[in-house]
Amino acid sequence: MSKKTRLKIGEFSQLMQVTVKTLRHYEQKGLLLPDEVDEWTGYRYYSIDQMQKLQAIRDLQRLGFSLDEIKDLFEDNSHIPSIRQLTEKIKETEALLKQLITRRNRLLDWRNTRKEMKTMEKFSIQVCRDNRSRDAASRLQVPTAGLLLYC
Secondary structure, eight states: OOTTTEEEHHHHHHHHTOOHHHHHHHHHHTSSOOSEEOTTTOOEEEETTHHHHHHHHHHHHHTTOOHHHHHHHHHTTOOSOOHHHHHHHHHHHHHHHHHHHHHHHHHHHHHHHHHHHHHSOOOOOEEEEOTTSTTOOEEEEEEETTEEEEO
16 A cells, blocks of 8 residues: 555544544454554554545445444445345334334323323322221322312
């Protein structure tokens, strides 16, 4: 690699808007290896040509592919998911979407219930002793709508 086209890991990460930690993780997974590693300093250098591969990795991740799945795509030299793989990702996405819609609806219901509770009549439960009975049994007084109930 010519000295002009090589970029230190920090430069490459800034240009591609990823962290150095991400690049090291990709290297550890065998997904995107530095084009060159200096024997004396250990500096990692990347080439301009590797920008396209990094962008492809990020695009596939956004589509729901795991790093292992992406690595398999690159090892097969296809770099592009098959129709079957895309269909599977669509099914997974639809299942996730269904779960998210269910969660959203539950949250909306809960929020609406909480709003209703704020507007409902507030009541308190008081425990009092009946002085007339020998054993001083406890009775519950529950005031509701102007009535006093003994339990």
